Amino acid sequence: MIRFIKRIVYCFVGLLTFLLLMYLVAFCVGEPELNKDRYIKLYDDQNEIFYQSINNYSGQYVSLENVNPYFLKAIVSIEDKRFYQHHGFDYVGISRAIKTNVIKRKNSQGASTITQQYARLLYLTNEKTWSRKVKEAFFTLQLETHLSKDKILEGYVNNVYFGHGIYGIENAAQYFYKKKASELTLNEASMLAGVVNGPQYYSPLLHERKAKQRQALVLNAMYENHVITKSVLEATKKQTLNLAKEHSLNENMSTYYYKDTVLQELENLGYYNNQYLNKGLNIYTSFHQKYQDTLNQLIKEKDIQTDLQCAFTVVNPKTSQLQALLGGKDYSKSQYNRALHANRQIGSTMKPLLYYLALENGFNPTTSFLCEPTTFKLENQTTYSPSNFHKKYAYKDITLAQAIAVSDNIFAVKTHLFLGTENLYNFLRNYHIKAKNNASLALGTVNTNIYNLSNIYCNIASTGKYQPIYTIEKITDHQGKLIYQHKNKRTQTLNKESCLILSQLLTGTFNKQFSTYLSATMSNYQTKYTVACKTGSTDYDNLIVAYNPNILITGWVGYDDNRKMEQSEEKVITKDVTISFLNKHIKKESWYYPTSKLNAISINPLSGEFDENGIVYWFRKGTP
Known part of the structure; x- marks a missing residue:
């Protein structure tokens, strides 16, 4: 028994030492690049920009002061309630997830913090590999050791996806409610906070019932975290969605299918990765706006x-x-x-x-x-x-x-x-x-x-x-340096x-x-x-x-x-x-x-016989 306890202590000390070393390395590497200069610009066949994204989203970057506090409290309550207490990893949440997933063998439960999600949004793809998880962990530590919690939260709410091609809380507020993020009500803020977990499942435009159910979970989390009172909780649950009558971010959304096709080709060519994205990419395409x-x-x-x-x-x-x-x-x-x-x-x-x-x-x-x-x-x-x-x-x-x-x-x-x-x-x-x-x-x-x-x-x-x-x-970087040129083959x-x-x-x-x-x-x-x-x-x-x-x-x-x-x-x-x-x-x-190898001959279209008043078709010379 004593030997078992010693092993547990050694493992704990080893893990603690490893984590401290990782924090130290992340700190020494220096402040992370937040890629605010990271962009993609797509040009049409007239060299006019028809789509651009800054830091992976299209629209306005807003400070926390310009986001309604209800949304910030809602997103923290539902996504990472210990956000302001942990240092990048929620060890309580991790323990609970292990217990749920392994010991109790229930449905999969995650424990990603807001910092981890932000690191993933900034630097990584959605591939599910161990190398990605290691990178995510390191970037999480780097963010936590150099940025304040508010800066991390600000970056997160400006990058997170709300479905319908919409990134960032300011865009989402405009799209769903035709108002600024600072003007959101508790009802509206809690709805949007719920969408983040699964935009394809909880969009109030596509699945109203599921969206209301998810909003209820958000409101319950806010109540449990002592953000709202019981009476406010019950009153808000009874409110209607209050969505805008029309939903549009900009007129160019009609080009987004083409945009997605370009990005797929960019990935196939090997340029849709951080090595190139962080430098900014100008992508010149064959897009014809009038045809579209x-x-x-x-x-x-x-x-x-x-x-x-x-x-x-x-x-x-x-x-x-x-x-x-x-x-x-x-x-x-x-x-x-x-x-x-x-x-x-x-x-x-x-x-x-x-x-x-x-x-x-x-x-x-x-x-x-x-x-x-x-x-x-x-x-x-x-x-x-x-x-x-x-x-x-x-x-x-x-x-x-x-x-x-x-x-x-x-x-x-x-x-x-x-x-x-x-x-x-x-x-x-x-x-x-x-x-x-x-x-x-x-x-x-x-x-x-x-x-x-x-x-x-x-x-x-x-x-x-x-x-x-x-x-x-062709593709050029932010300095105009040619990265790729299509070759006619x-x-x-x-x-x-x-x-x-x-x-x-x-x-x-x-x-x-x-x-x-x-x-x-x-x-x-x-x-x-x-x-x-x-x-x-x-x-x-x-x-x-x-x-x-x-x-x-x-x-x-x-x-x-x-x-x-x-x-x-x-x-x-x-x-x-x-x-x-x-x-x-x-x-x-x-x-x-x-060509010179063909004869143009008028034929009866039904019988196939020669007919000078028939339809002209082409035949190889020498055809009987």
Whole structure:
């Protein structure tokens, strides 16, 4: 027993000595850099700033004197009630957390102090590694040994996240209540203090009931810490949320999905870390403000009242520059970037990729297959029986030109099986898209996001030249020193002639001459100038890709929870937005020209026979 007690004493003394040594080292290292000069500025294609953040937040830095004391007392009570007593680590809280998590085996309980949270906000990412925890501990000690408690608290409330893209208490007060942080009431202050713990769960705009429950916990904590009386506690709980009628921080929040895409690319390039961020970063991008404004306005005009969501990208095929992006209909309500992260089934937008391979293997605009209900017997002895839209068939041979125009499923599957299913499967692998090598792949039974889909179509729209789409042109630090410069690495990965023939074929989707047993998919729409277009639809998703040599727009509409789209007006949003966008921004005719390896021939679009009054398509020279 005595030996056990000695071991406990030795461990305690060793731990105490280690902590004192750490405090000493943190003190000797010197005052921490609070990164008030740390910034990110994003510039558009006209070198105008469209987004900037100072010290990781957008907005005003306020002193504690300009924050209502109710909020300061509320945040301390709920987040770190011993903040003014401990020296960076709440050992009482740590002991309680260990007891709860390990001994009692209850739900996970943390013990992070405000100082620890502030250190994490200033210097660290959200990665859950031991190295990060060690860094967090050291930065916590450094803050505690050099700054007063009020300075730590001031930095914390100016950096903490409140959801909806809002950082800092002044911004939060403006956004939720249309008032300054100094003007907050107890009701409002306790509500905001509760949001900090989980902005996605406790936002009063998204989850009113949960927000009120969390506010009650904050008020109870304030009462237990003798900050408010019992009568004030009960009276405040009965009050309504008192939120502002409108919620906006600034008009540029509509650009935040694009901003998030840039920051993701910045991280992929290896520059989204403290080594570079602390020096300040000027990031010059391909952002096109007029394109973005048009997308925002068109979606706003749709006035979508349901949970229906959307995503759109606009790319320059000649450069692979991403010029505009929407990741949802309202960033303030959902920061989830669907353009980058929502992997959905792409439907018939797959077919042009299949037909590119067909053109590479001897097909031409007049190649024909019989269109009728068909059951295919596959190599694994199973059968596959696809059907056309509304189960309508021509019951005769149709041309590739018509199959593309009306999006015929039977023609697509026959082409897929004729070529061998591995061809399309391998084609997708070139773009890092994983699919199942099966018969239904021809009809788009693979999931990806529209950013990836745009990347593939950009390869076609650029007549076969490829480099991944991108946003960042160059990066400089606060002294103007060049850190990064994008290098054009476009290479010819697809056959130019096949891309040209395919693009010309995709103009047929607007042509009503093809509307016989099925309608041409874009026959109800007209564009001022020539455009290639392909739509895709499932019960749950609607997609579109449309382009000319200078602009490519890709769109998706659907529900996050994979709910079926029942209303007809929901199913045309992608078409309406895309065509309206193109008609506004295509200023003059800009279309491809056939190379010397191609002949332009007028054909009857239905029979495929030569017709001088028919539609002009491109054929490889020597085509019979």
